[in-house]
Amino acid sequence: MSVTLLIDYMSQPSRAVLSFCLVSDIPFEVKEIDIIKGQTDTKEFLDISPSGTVPAIVHNGFMLYESHAILAYLANTFEVQDHWYPKDPKKRALVDLYLHWHHLNLRYGCGHYIYRKVVRPIFSKRPFSKDLESDMLHLQTKSLLFLEKTFSRQLFISSNDMPTIADISAYCEILQLFMIQFDFSPYPNIKRWLKDIGAIPGVAKAHAKFYQMVGIPKL
Numbered sequence: 001m002s003v004t005l006l007i008d009y010m011s012q013p014s015r016a017v018l019s020f021c022l023v024s025d026i027p028f029e030v031k032e033i034d035i036i037k038g039q040t041d042t043k044e045f046l047d048i049s050p051s052g053t054v055p056a057i058v059h060n061g062f063m064l065y066e067s068h069a070i071l072a073y074l075a076n077t078f079e080v081q082d083h084w085y086p087k088d089p090k091k092r093a094l095v096d097l098y099l100h101w102h103h104l105n106l107r108y109g110c111g112h113y114i115y116r117k118v119v120r121p122i123f124s125k126r127p128f129s130k131d132l133e134s135d136m137l138h139l140q141t142k143s144l145l146f147l148e149k150t151f152s153r154q155l156f157i158s159s160n161d162m163p164t165i166a167d168i169s170a171y172c173e174i175l176q177l178f179m180i181q182f183d184f185s186p187y188p189n190i191k192r193w194l195k196d197i198g199a200i201p202g203v204a205k206a207h208a209k210f211y212q213m214v215g216i217p218k219l
Contacts, residue, residue, distance in 0.1 A: 013067030022202030083162035109140030151189035
């Protein structure tokens with residue numbers, strides 16, 4: 001039975017789950033949830049995702065939210081290529097390592113920064129404090145430098161052979177920086193990796209609506 005994806009196309013974790021379904025030929029249907037319109041605050045949605053966040057899924061009556069939990073569930077439930085979330089304990093541990101690191105590092109410095117800088121002003125007059133912005137930019141740079149160094153040693157985040165769900169999650173997060181015309185010239189290894197992940201057909205397809213909004217990234 002297909003998976004119902006509750007997603008907002010402008011949400012990077014939503015696009016990560018959508019990308020993985022597309023690259024792995026997982027049957028799905030989309031129920032679009034518009035964050036700006038407050039659709040994450042409805043009782044219907046909160047019954048599925050009590051945190052009030054996208055993405056969320058419903059599969060055979062089972063409800064799940066949080067993108068990394070969803071990605072792992074999909075990889076464990078459907079027949080997908082092993083490289084995305086390896087069964088080997090050591091290889092899987094390296095993927096999990098990144099997925100845990102992601103939240104308070106790259107996501108905070110990229111996605112949350114863009115949300116406060118670009119998205120929230122659309123519907124709120126709450127100011128973006130200079131101290132918080134400075135902290136986020138510091139973490140953004142630190143996270144990107146960490147990945148730049150990683151890609152100087154290997155082709156992908158958790159492997160030198162094939163991409164994993166860690167790459168999909170990170171790609172969707174970093175791509176959000178194109179909303180502010182971010183300069184990637186100091187990060188040549190990240191630019192190479194962005195091109196490689198972005199060339200995967202399912203990943204490209206998952207970003208079609210995002211590209212309509214912000215334009216196709218030029219690297």
